[in-house]
Amino acid sequence: MIEAHKDYAGAKLGMWLFLFTEVVLFGGLFLLYSAYLHRYHLDFHHAARNLDTFLGGANTIILITSSFFMAMSITALQLGRRGRCLGLLALTVLMALGFLANKAIEWWAKFEHGIFPGSEHLRALPQGEEIFYSLYFAMTGLHGIHVLLGVGILSFVMILVRRGRVRQEDFVILENSGLYWHLVDLIWIFLFPLFYLIT
Amino acid sequence: MNGQAVNVVQSVDRTFYFIFGTSAVILFLIALATIYFVIRYNHKRHPVPADFDHNTLAEIIWTAVPTLLVLAMFYYGWQSFRALRGIPEDAMEVKVVGRMWSWSFEYADGRTGPILVVPLGKPVKLAITSKDVIHGFYVPAFRVKIDAVPGMTTYAWLQADRPGDYEIYCTVYCGLEHAKMLSRVHAVSPEEFESWLAQGQGRDGKALLEKHDCLGCHALDGSKLVGPSLKDLPGRQATLVETDGRERQVAIDEAYLKAAIVGDKGGRVKGFEPSMPSYRGQIPPEELQAMVDFLLGRQPGKPLDGAKLAEEQGCLGCHSTDGSILVGPSFKGLFGEKTTVIDQGREVEVLVDADFVKEVLANPGKRPAKGFDPVMPTYPDLTPEQKEALVGYLMSLGHEKHSH
Amino acid sequence: MSLTGIKAGASPRGFLSSPQDAGGLRSWIFSTDHKRIGLLYLACILTLFAAGVALGLIMRLKLITPGNDLLAPQTYNAVFTVHGVIMIFLVVIPSIPASFGNILLPLHIGAEDVSFPRLNLFSWWLYLTGAVVALVSIFTGSGAPDTGWTFYVPFSERTTTNVSVAVMAVFILGFSSILTGLNFITTIHQLRAPGMTWRRLSLFVWSLYATAWVQVLATPILGITVLLVFAERVLNLGLFDPGRGGDPLLYQHLFWIYSHPAVYIMILPAMGVISDIIPVFARKRIFGYNMIAFSSLTIASVGSLVWAHHMFTSGMSDLAVLVFSFLTFIVAVPSAIKIFNWLSTLYKGSIIVEPPLLFTLGFIWMFSVGGLTGLIQGAAGADIHVHDTYFIVAHFHYVIFGGTGLGMFAAMHFWFPKIFGRMYNRRTAAAAFWIILLGMNVLYFPMFILGLMGMPRRYYDYPAQFAQGQLISTVGSWILAMGLALMFYNLYAGVRRGAAAGPNPWGAATLEWTLPSPPPSGNFAEIPEVEKGPYDFAPDPRHD
């Protein structure tokens, strides 16, 4: 058995490469979004009006703040303050859960209004609006799955930090999870204006 | 005319031969070089290899020359593409609709047909779309190919200069019978074309079935294509498999056929894929009626032939028309007379009229004729029209006796 | 390197032998040794290749005469779909990078393993999962998928066959490919031995590097695309459905944004193999090292920008046809440069003809045919006529089978003695090569003619005028199958009974040949100091 590499820079390079693939994965949806926006820009404006800018804005702030806590937790561990690191991670996860709750409320409200993929109500709308909602569900849904994964990853990292597997001298796992979490934030930074602000 | 009269086929072929010729020469040289080097510089003949690993001049040359060559190929390719795309303004437009798995061509006067009839020497503009999935409209003889995309119209054009038939293929895989989605370009002289166009569309049921592309999947001669054959439908039953896998029998009648055409028959016919597209809203009601009438063997405007129906339904196996007694009472002289039946165990006299005949057809066991075994089966599949026709037939036999 | 280089006490079977306490299957399927993982890939790929070939033979048999009803139409449609899915996603895309890339990359750069060995094992497990899911899609539900490997919408949304499961298999396989690519890029950046500068990398490693970037940056597009097809079928989302405002052409764009570069994932590593083999058997440094390495990167990058040349007849804008036709011709140039460099390497060499070189020459010939016929398809006007006909089928089989396939066989014959420590029968290998070459040409060349005559692809039956070409092609398929059987039998016999090969039977100069054959588990006893290039042969090179 080969001893585990302690190639800190390599681990980070690998993580960044993975993030590139995530960016391109969402990129496919951004491609669709831009093509359909070009084709149905008026419909998009109409449909976007039905999304709640307040909820979307609140979620933006929540994610930015959770990103902020995430970055601080890395600083804390780098300084050897494990308790503070754990506390900040817990806050990050809490924010993530808040985001998900908020998202669930928003989706639920849409469902209540008969807006869900393939619904009668959607079929009756102009085609551009239906496409807008399909994109909305696809993109925020995929993003939501990423948030959920992030919650899992960060909770797991919390355990590792507690057990001392991730510590001041060896924190690349924490840093890489942080990178992943910031990416989730990054994607939302673009989703927010594209869906909520183009009215 | 307008500079578009360039021969597209020649233009495309010229591009092809230019690239093909160049490529063949290059391929020949590459193959020759490898073989020559392997023999000439074999280690037995040439034990000490030369020691060089670059030659700037050679590398510049073999970068520059291929670049120029491919740019020339690009240019010719683009020129012939423009010829394919540059539709002459005086072109006659024909609408082309692809659907699983047939083509339909519609002319300016609304006439439609399954083959593309074109006049010689006249450019024809094709406005192509699809009803269901993507198809590819391909006429090799004219080097024409463009996809038929649902929700979009694409364009192509062709001009036939020699009379004859040219194959049309579907080139984009579109499901089960992709390989049989064939048609042809039928090029005729302009005079012939005009007279063909002047004939106008046939309006009978068969022509309509052709018009709406039914016959690509349903044969009229009993053979099994993608869908069930449409031969001898009257009086038949279909076995439907519902989405949950349950099977049920339904009679093939007018209501069933109309539901099937709009995609509402509530299941797939056993032994076939549920691949029939819905024609809801695509067929005018009178055309739909004409098609259904044709399928059910009715002459449009004429009543059903009751005698034929009685024969087909097997009535005459038990009921004679000459007064002789078989399994059941003879039809001869039956209608309009009183007859004795058993009603809930009691003998009752009833008048054989239209209502009674229909009652017997629907429920023969309710009041069976006295002196006969109650063995007559029910005929729940008969349509009201068919029942009327049978009543009419019995009436005619009864009338015959009265006239004596 | 002499036998003294073998570590004391090292098993003569190197990484192939397991430690006493952990033998058997488990020591393979849970091993993080890159060489074992590479062999696992190789075993899976060859098994699935055999399955794909079998399906191909069945199709050819069905098409031997018009009107033949050996297969029902629906069965034929499923067979060509499954043949495509297996061959593209399970065989050709992982073929060289996942098998030989894994085995050789750390050896070539003087590392003890890849950067993330456990991730590497995970990639293989994902690959296996993808393969199993693909098989599940064939044998369960409402029948094997019948869409063709391209899953074009809206047909793929409407068909009742098992497309949803098949696209999930593709998604999983894509993930496996991404992780392998990510691993390779990190490894090449981080784990090169001291002295292993970028200009001392073998050209095989350069090609893996270029390939890995395509894997990382293009595969996710395929991932999201098949996810959307899945969502349309299962969740009723409507992003491509024209009946709901969707644009089916956007699906084609997304699909080819990945699937065209995927062609380069398939062909670049084979070009790398060829670049490594030719100098060894010409006993001469590779001609134009920089240009070959650079052209790999150019092909990977420009090749990622030409996808819509698959869509000249799709109804997309004429301007897009202009742009993509132009880019397509540009990418032809670096491929041409590679061929000229290989020829110049042979020129004035001291050539010894061994099976690996034969397969390499076969690669050059077949790939040239495939590449040059590609020019016809790059030319917008000419492509219209041949698009979606047998011409295309012939073209891509020449490129993928004649190119990648023969490249893979060349790699198998070249590195066989290194991996197994034994040698196969070289005369039989040469005979197998000539039969394969003949079979390929008899099988695929008539398809060019059929295509020019107008025979569309994916037809379960055809009009009578195509009968002759189809018959010849079917005969070719039998010749090819015999050649393949002979080749695999010969290699199998070599594994079982071949003579000991020694550490460097070909007299090659890359690092793996300094190790004993098979290499030991940890690769190098100590990380080597690299002082020369990969093609700097010793002054008195001939080993015999």
Added chain:
Amino acid sequence: MAELDKRHAPHILSDRLLATVWATLVCLTAITIAVARIDLGFYNILAALSIATTKALLVIFFFMHMKYEHALLKWLLFLACVVLAIFIGLTFFDVAFRLQVRS
């Protein structure tokens, strides 16, 4: 030859710097919502995306430490973004120039 391994010890960002970045991000979010309420036509989208890009760069450079990473990583990130932009851009040669979109 691990070229990224120049081992300048991992850079530690102060809480104050992170807090400043956070505050800027929140302000930018407020601004983008405010701007969206003014009707600028096409420029609305442009403004929203510019602000989003600014926010993204802040997150990448500070929260994700990119500012302190090796130049190679910066170039690779740039490469990934360019590739995505090209994918979208080239697609528009079709999407924006198709003769007619609907029948």
